[in-house]
Amino acid sequence: MAAGSVLETMDKATAAEIAADEFARVVSQHRPQIFRFLLASTRDIDLAETLTQECFLKAHRNWSSFRGESSAMTWLMRIAINLQKDHWRNRRMRFWRTTQTHSVDLDEASEWLPSGETSAEQQMLAKEQVRHVWKAMDGLSDRQRTVFLLRYIEERELSEIAEITGLSEGTVKAHLSRAVGRVRTQLGRSK
Amino acid sequence: MSIWEKSNELPGDAAEVSVVEPHAENQDQILDVEQHQILDVELDEALRNFKLSVDAWSEAAYSNRPVAQFAPRRNWRPAAAWALGCALVASSVSGVVYQRHEHQVKAKQDAAIKLVEQQKQAADRQVADEDLLASVDSDVSRQVPSAMEPLAQMAEDESK
Numbered sequence: 001m002a003a004g005s006v007l008e009t010m011d012k013a014t015a016a017e018i019a020a021d022e023f024a025r026v027v028s029q030h031r032p033q034i035f036r037f038l039l040a041s042t043r044d045i046d047l048a049e050t051l052t053q054e055c056f057l058k059a060h061r062n063w064s065s066f067r068g069e070s071s072a073m074t075w076l077m078r079i080a081i082n083l084q085k086d087h088w089r090n091r092r093m094r095f096w097r098t099t100q101t102h103s104v105d106l107d108e109a110s111e112w113l114p115s116g117e118t119s120a121e122q123q124m125l126a127k128e129q130v131r132h133v134w135k136a137m138d139g140l141s142d143r144q145r146t147v148f149l150l151r152y153i154e155e156r157e158l159s160e161i162a163e164i165t166g167l168s169e170g171t172v173k174a175h176l177s178r179a180v181g182r183v184r185t186q187l188g189r190s191k
Numbered sequence: 192m193s194i195w196e197k198s199n200e201l202p203g204d205a206a207e208v209s210v211v212e213p214h215a216e217n218q219d220q221i222l223d224v225e226q227h228q229i230l231d232v233e234l235d236e237a238l239r240n241f242k243l244s245v246d247a248w249s250e251a252a253y254s255n256r257p258v259a260q261f262a263p264r265r266n267w268r269p270a271a272a273w274a275l276g277c278a279l280v281a282s283s284v285s286g287v288v289y290q291r292h293e294h295q296v297k298a299k300q301d302a303a304i305k306l307v308e309q310q311k312q313a314a315d316r317q318v319a320d321e322d323l324l325a326s327v328d329s330d331v332s333r334q335v336p337s338a339m340e341p342l343a344q345m346a347e348d349e350s351k
Contacts, residue, residue: 036249045252129237130244152238153245184234 023063026072027056033073033154034080040149041084043134051087055080070163077154077164081146088142129187136186140179147172148179 034055039048058079059066066075137145143165150161158176162169 032253035253036245039249039252040245126240129240133237133241153242183237187233187237
């Protein structure tokens with residue numbers, strides 16, 4: 001009886017160690033993507049970092065309940081979207097108390113481009129295009145923006161986006177179409 | 192279940208959910224097919240550049256962020272409660288010690304004052320005793336009165 005309980009305790013300890021290792025691997029693998037998605041959603045480095053940390057903290061707390069029905073990335077992205085949604089809702093409620101935001105403006109966000117072997121003119125053109133996309137994103141609803149970023153930044157399939165957001169594929173398509181339409185309109189306006 | 196609950200919908204979202212097919216914007220409708228194709232090429236390019244830009248920004252921000260080990264956040268409340276408790280205990284103990292020390296100092300002072308008073312009283316008493324003895328001595332050594340002189344003379348003679 002005593003030997004059995006010792007073995008049981010050892011099994012539990014081993015399982016906990018394995019779970020901790022597995023979670024550490026998930027963190028190192030998916031943290032940059034979660035951060036990138038949140039950065040693109042908020043345009044605020046500090047907020048993106050905070051929400052990323054909260055996302056993994058929440059994931060850590062609920063790691064034992066993660067049954068692997070979906071991929072870890074899908075699960076983490078769901079948590080990240082929920083946290084972001086809660087954040088904006090709370091900020092809207094706190095509007096009269098504080099309206100502080102550290103989001104960078106469109107021009108600053110558009111400055112980032114990899115320094116490839118392109119001419120200065122091409123770089124300028126690319127920055128202008130990026131600025132228009134950011135501007136179009138400002139006019140999108142939360143759902144449209146999320147779907148748009150999951151598709152064009154995270155390069156997720158429509159079925160995956162549907163799984164992450166809990167929307168049907170048809171609705172995802174509709175949101176995506178609306179979002180792309182906005183971007184196209186914004187680019188057309190620049191002509 | 193959708194991540195977005197009905198109650199959390201933003202204005203305009205409810206209508207958007209029911210839309211299955213994309214609606215062309217008014218401005219899009221006035222564009223002819225050729226313009227549309229040019230725009231689509233530009234759109235693809237813009238979306239590609241947008242991803243490259245976000246990737247570059249994210250990578251730079253991610254690598255420059257303050258390195259913090261992922262660890263469950265510690266709750267500061269127990270620590271604060273402990274600190275407050277320790278401070279209260281320390282202050283009450285130090286108060287008691289201080290009071291005790293004060294009491295001891297006062298007792299020492301009282302004892303010193305009492306000792307000085309006792310010494311003074313003893314000195315006074317000694318002086319009084321010396322005065323008394325002196326007066327007794329002077330009384331004893333006083334000369335025999337003249338009326339008793341013959342009797343004294345007789346006592347002297349007898350002793351010879």
